[in-house]
Amino acid sequence: MVFPRPRPPERSDPASCGTHRACRSCWRDPGALPQGHGRIRRYAAGADLAAQGEPPADILTLIEGWLLLSALLSDGRRQILHIVVPGDVVVPLLVGSAGFGIQAATDATVCAMPVAAATTSPTAHPAGLHVLMKAMSRNAAMAYEHLTAVGRRTARERVALLLVELYYRCRRAAIPDHAVQIPLTQGVLADALGLTAVHVNRTLKTLRADGLVAYEGGMLRILDPDRLAAAACFDVEAAGAWLGPCPPGPPTPVPPTAPMPPGASR
Incomplete structure (x- = not known):
């Protein structure tokens, strides 16, 4: 099955990681920010931020709006895996291709940072990696709760x-x-x-x-x-x-x- 390619964002502002209020409120420690790598992007409701089956690209911090992480089956059925609310950090899978797509449920503003900038670049900071680990652990805990709900509740x-x-x-x-x-x-x-x-x-x-x-x-x-x-x-x-x-x-x-x-x- 060929999944739809994501549409481009409406606009992309200049690099501003560490200067936008949402960056500091979400990352807490300014020293953890890989300076100059984050870009503020705005998407219209219904726009695709990432297509299912693509390799990992960006770490997304949602500033405003709502996002949906969903898996699409070949016959068109959809399972929404996670609902992203302001302040959440979406960390893509670091191996293989993503088994889900990311779509804007409403008009949305995100801070997008390349995975490499936060993990392997010379500007990567241990505190930043700790933030990512916490985000991944929190997302995994929610996924387990959702699986239990769908399976037994x-x-x-x-x-x-x-x-x-x-x-x-x-x-x-x-x-x-x-x-x-x-x-x-x-x-x-x-x-x-x-x-x-x-x-x-x-x-x-x-x-x-x-x-x-x-x-x-x-x-x-x-x-x-x-x-x-x-x-x-x-x-x-x-x-x-x-x-x-x-x-x-x-x-x-x-x-x-x-x-x-x-x-x-x-």
Whole structure:
């Protein structure tokens, strides 16, 4: 099967690794940054950042927007392997060709750094390699959790787990006084959970009936993250090593929102 080639980004700014605010907030240690190798790139929603089957290219730090890592089968079926939110670092496979593609779910801004610049170039820094190891370990932990969900959790548990995971991951990087918006369609949720879109819709309706989520103004709102985690049989504290602590929010917490899946009734 021939997979589609990625479309070029809308624009590529001059090299700015270490100067953009996102670089320092994600890498923490300025000494870990391979100076001059990172480039800020912007992609329109639906654009392909990397095609399935290509050799590894860049390490991506997502600054704004959402990305999807997905595997496409020869008959067109898709499995979304990972949902990338702002602040995440995507480290490509260092051997062989990637078994997944990377697509922008929304308009997105990334910092792209060649793998060699961060690993084998003279400017590579031990602290930078440590950052990459942590990112790879965190991504692997999430992959194991997702595999367990698809293999053993019920549809209700899968949907609840994905929503509560995105809630905590987004709150980690969100501005405290702003709501977290989750711009995922019902079809994207289905492809990430190994379910049909109809099944996802029905499950969301049961979660709403139980008072865990609500549809308001065409947006999905998480009402009780703790009960949602319990519905997913998910221990947030045990997952803290990869999920990350949820930072203090505003005096009146603002729950995350997402577009109401097509076909859902209010």
